[in-house]
Amino acid sequence: MTEGSYKQFCPVAMAAETLCTRWTVVLLRELVAGSTRFNELRRGVPRMSPALLSKRLKDLEAAGILERTPVSGEPDTYEYKLTEAGRDLRPVIEAIGHWGQRWVETEPSLDNLDVELLMWDMHRNLDTTPMPQKRSTIQFIYTDLPSARKNWWLLVMPEKPVDLCSVDPGFDVDLFVTVDLRTMTEIWMGLRTVDAARRDERLIATGDRSLETAMQMWLGLSPFAGVKKVAA
Amino acid sequence: MTEGSYKQFCPVAMAAETLCTRWTVVLLRELVAGSTRFNELRRGVPRMSPALLSKRLKDLEAAGILERTPVSGEPDTYEYKLTEAGRDLRPVIEAIGHWGQRWVETEPSLDNLDVELLMWDMHRNLDTTPMPQKRSTIQFIYTDLPSARKNWWLLVMPEKPVDLCSVDPGFDVDLFVTVDLRTMTEIWMGLRTVDAARRDERLIATGDRSLETAMQMWLGLSPFAGVKKVAA
């Protein structure tokens, strides 16, 4: 970007200088969502090269948007946390996402599905309040994926963050969800409901009855799932 | 930018693909502010090369954000008007500008002043309602600029758009404003008031008393002038 400024005194231009460089707002979305570690960020922004990620983190630190601090106890590991200025970017990210959900055609991006990214987003947004007050294990089986990426487990423990596994954790499974990747992504984006997918036999949920019927409730959707799409 | 997508199904990423390319949001700010013609846009985004401007306009048209239509009567001239999707970007631009005003240090960008851009912005935001119901001519004299860019005239006609001239239009001047470029830019950005600048003798306004005293009123400021700055 000619690493250079727009040379305008307008606040929009001044902000855009740091915000509107490639990958930056996607990275910020990940930070606003709560990721703090380098490799955690990589998982949320998988197609961004580590070199560019590193550069952007430095740029954002220099801009006062985040702070990099060593993690006590773990040498050579760092945490990237938003400053107040960074947290104040949430409305900006929300406005962009809101517009994107309303106006950007989804078809093209539904050709670029990514299970890992989907599961990563889902596990962060699960709403555990309507779930039983005990450990629950939910297994997702993606019918259209090769075996290495077919099975995913969400481990829900009361009072603890939800855990995501791509290898069998060995616990008894309380609910099996069998679905294809596109359908699950559409549900996550709010383009389709769990019930509709079950009626169409695109999604099958078997196991614990209460988990099964409340699925639309505990399955936290994309923060923008509620926004109505207008784009043709 | 590798003219390529982020390949994510997240609405933030989908929107950022078209919005967060270099110059795009600055251009959108200009469109949201009401400019419609190619050379009008150039004046609002003076450091953007015409080649890139042309490309961006095509991209935005392809994204459904604006429409290009021939101007009837004038061959080979076109108008670029925001579609509903484009007008719906106003909250996004506002959120970015709001954040910029709050958090971006202004000092660096106050080294990149631009009279023409400032006058262009000002003439568009003049609030003519508190002005006399007759033609008024206001001359700005920038004490620190070379003669070619020193003098500017704003022509206010009731019921008509404000006119901006960089050559003497020949009318009697109702109000003379003598000021340096930095001070006037600071006032425009809301970093300083007209009264404070007059007390500091950085700005002198002489002529019609009512125009003089109401200056802070009719001088429309930047849309973000009201946002309190936090940045150190």
Add this chain to the structure above:
DNA sequence: CCGGATCCGATGTGATACTG
């Protein structure tokens, strides 16, 4: 594993000039 750095070819951008 974690947190990067390095290299190189492809792509995007800026400056300047020019045209119907």
Add this chain to the structure above:
DNA sequence: CAGTATCACATCGGATCCGG
């Protein structure tokens, strides 16, 4: 007025590698 053309240069993506 409304753009193109051209060329040098900056940036980015992808792959690889590295030190703890």
